[in-house]
Amino acid sequence: GQNIDQPTEMTATEGAIVQINCTYQTSGFNGLFWYQQHAGEAPTFLSYNVLDGLEEKGRFSSFLSRSKGYSYLLLKELQMKDSASYLCAVSPFMDSNYQLIWGAGTKLIIKP
Amino acid sequence: GAGVSQSPSNKVTEKGKDVELRCDPISGHTALYWYRQSLGQGLEFLIYFQGNSAPDKSGLPSDRFSAERTGGSVSTLTIQRTQQEDSAVYLCASSLPSVSWDFPTDTQYFGPGTRLTVL
Numbered sequence: 001g002q003n004i005d006q007p008t009e010m011t012a013t014e015g016a017i018v019q020i021n022c023t024y025q026t027s028g029f030n031g032l033f034w035y036q037q038h039a040g041e042a043p044t045f046l047s048y049n050v051l052d053g054l055e056e057k058g059r060f061s062s063f064l065s066r067s068k069g070y071s072y073l074l075l076k077e078l079q080m081k082d083s084a085s086y087l088c089a090v091s092p093f094m095d096s097n098y099q100l101i102w103g104a105g106t107k108l109i110i111k112p
Numbered sequence: 113g114a115g116v117s118q119s120p121s122n123k124v125t126e127k128g129k130d131v132e133l134r135c136d137p138i139s140g141h142t143a144l145y146w147y148r149q150s151l152g153q154g155l156e157f158l159i160y161f162q163g164n165s166a167p168d169k170s171g172l173p174s175d176r177f178s179a180e181r182t183g184g185s186v187s188t189l190t191i192q193r194t195q196q197e198d199s200a201v202y203l204c205a206s207s208l209p210s211v212s213w214d215f216p217t218d219t220q221y222f223g224p225g226t227r228l229t230v231l
Contacts, residue, residue: 004154033219042116042203042222043155087154099168100220102147102155 002026004103006088011109012078020073020106022088030091033100034062034073037085046073046086075108083110114138116223118204124229125194133189133226137206144187145220146179147203155203161187194230201225 004024012018024032031050035043049055049064049071061074073086085105092101117136125131137144146158157171161181172178176194181187191198205220 042224044222045219048219089155099157099160100155102157104152104154 002090002092002101004088004090004101006086006103006106008104009107009109011111012075014078014080014110014112016078017074017076018078018108020075020086020108022071022073022103024069024071024088024090024101024103026069026090026092026101028092029066032062032064032071033087033089033091034071035087035089037087037105039084043087078110080110080112083108116204116206116221118202118223118226120226121224122227122229124231126231127196128193130190130192131194131228133191133202133228135187135189135204135206135223137185137187137204138221139185141206141208141221142184143207144181145205145207146187146189147205148173148200149203149225150200158189158202191228194228196230199228199230201227 006022031048033048034046036046037043046060047055047062049062052064052066054061054063059076064071075082085107087105088103089100116138119134123131142163144161147155148158149155159166159172159179160168163184164181176192179189203225204223207220
């Protein structure tokens with residue numbers, strides 16, 4: 001089957017750094033997405049990784065290790081507005097690559 | 113419009129009634145997706161359209177669920193004889209078609225969702 005695991009909830013302090021992990025076991029792998037979802041709002045795209053390594057985009061970075069089935073999202077210089085759920089999603093299918101398998105999301109709480 | 117729009121934003125209905133949810137994707141996006149998200153849960157894939165065709169309906173939970181897309185644009189998701197377990201947020205997303213083998217899955221842009229409550 002297809003499975004994606006993320007911690008349910010994390011708490012961090014404003015100005016600090018937090019790492020949100022995602023592990024996956026899927027039948028195939030085309031790429032991994034991270035989305036941000038504020039409460040009551042739609043998910044918005046943050047990053048996409050297809051090759052091993054770190055992709056940096058401002059305060060947010062995403063890392064992928066295909067051999068380990070592992071990714072993390074790194075958030076630096078945390079701001080209160082970063083309080084949201086962070087969704088990890090994997091594209092597992094080679095021939096029907098539109099379908100993503102989604103994790104349940106990690107709720108990140110930022111404290112002053 | 114600039115983004116994906118969905119209507120209604122909220123829908124409260126009685127058990128057994130039919131509901132129709134609407135999605136208007138980003139102009140030019142040929143791919144359209146419907147998802148369901150229950151409280152505290154991940155996104156559950158329902159159906160995917162490429163143009164007007166729905167090559168994959170495997171995610172639809174039961175035959176009470178159906179979806180159509182006309183003119184390669186607006187899509188409607190219909191739930192017949194609603195049940196309380198249908199209560200969830202229904203999200204629609206759209207994307208452009210793949211243009212390269214090394215970026216096979218396109219970034220999906222989501223609408224604000226329709227919160228469905230079945231009493």
